[in-house]
Amino acid sequence: MALRHAVLAALVHGEASGYELAKRFEAGVANFWHAKPQQVYAELTKLRESGMVQAREVIQQSRPNKRLFSLTEDGAAMLEKFAAAPKELPTGRDDLMVAVQAVDLVDPAPVLENVERCAELARQKLAAFEELEQQILGGRDEATFIRTTHHLGPYLTVQRGIRFQRDTVEWCAWVAEVLRSRPEGRGRRNQ
Amino acid sequence: MALRHAVLAALVHGEASGYELAKRFEAGVANFWHAKPQQVYAELTKLRESGMVQAREVIQQSRPNKRLFSLTEDGAAMLEKFAAAPKELPTGRDDLMVAVQAVDLVDPAPVLENVERCAELARQKLAAFEELEQQILGGRDEATFIRTTHHLGPYLTVQRGIRFQRDTVEWCAWVAEVLRSRPEGRGRRNQ
DNA sequence: TATGATTAGTCATGAATCTGACTATCTCCG
DNA sequence: CGGAGATAGTCAGATTCATGACTAATCATA
Secondary structure: OOHHHHHHHHOOOOOEEHHHHHHHHHHOOOOOEOOOHHHHHHHHHHHHHOOOEEEEEEOOOOOOOEEEEEEOHHHHHHHHHHHHOOOOOOOOEOHHHHHHHOOOOOOHHHHHHHHHHHHHHHHHHHHHHHHHHHHHHOOOOHHHHHHHOOOHHHHHHHHHHHHHHHHHHHHHHHHHHHHHHOOOOOOOOOO | OOHHHHHHHHOOOOOEEHHHHHHHHHHOOOOOEOOOHHHHHHHHHHHHHOOOEEEEEEOOOOOOOEEEEEEOHHHHHHHHHHHHOOOOOOOOEOHHHHHHHOOOOOOHHHHHHHHHHHHHHHHHHHHHHHHHHHHHHOOOOHHHHHHHOOOHHHHHHHHHHHHHHHHHHHHHHHHHHHHHHOOOOOOOOOO
């Protein structure tokens, strides 16, 4: 299980509420992992039961009460161990790729639509990441930031996210161009 | 479930044995999806039970017998429907990113090792994909190939794989440089 | 002639992830 | 005042994915 470690990693720079964490993992603000709110809450419960995080109840007047979670010593140790353990490359899984792989058999028109829709989604995500990047840099230039910050991790991962989304946009544009350049006729060329 | 569709997509260009499919999905020769052999076999069984693929027993003298699977009409229809259904962006999940995200808290040295190890893995995968690319092109130049082939899908997806691995190598190299450029001191800067 | 590698699969079980449907409180807008 | 929307969470169940341990035949090689 790696959601466990992703949640711990999200707490590296201090405490956060379950709701806040849930939003980060949902929207992709946490560019390094994705999960639904329910999963995050469930994981936090388990992590608290096993003593990896601690919770602090905060009574609010203006909003429903919340719990702020933070790493314990054990949690930090667990994360340390995880970070040092050898990692594999991510196992590629992408529905869009499956659709593109099948483009010789199926009607290419809806595949093309899908490709263009995903390009648009990637553009949106890219914009969100670039905003996050600026927020992290806070006006400093990269070299200065890297030399002086204590929050390097999020900057390194957001750069990965930016690269990935840019690449997605480019690849989608290329695929769209290729698909459009082909004779209009239906697929099924190999039957 | 998308493994289901990935298996169907792998059969777009004709029949294949379970063993062959299993190897493709394992090694990453199927650059568009990853799965363990047992999963592929299990999926093929289910797909046959539900009539999406058909099997043909082939008796071999020189090797154990095998079953060759191919798409049925229903399977092709299912794939068609899947390819046309709107797709989401892949939900990012990468253990290495979790480790990098945590780099401010944990010892950066093993993270750096991990980053460099993954760069090497990505280089290997890149080489495999580039070989596959050449195999697909078969000496033709890209423009000619695109105009004339009936196997466009695999070429489009392998290009994505190549781009992704290249980007991985570049990002890892950048991260390694950044981590090495920092003061040697241990993490835990924010405690 | 034994030994390991490759081909070709199967079974059972556990872990991780996704989904839909819920409960509440508080703020803002018309 | 009434409803929409954000905040803050919970529960149960289903799907999907991963793992280890198997069987069994053939081939190359030492």
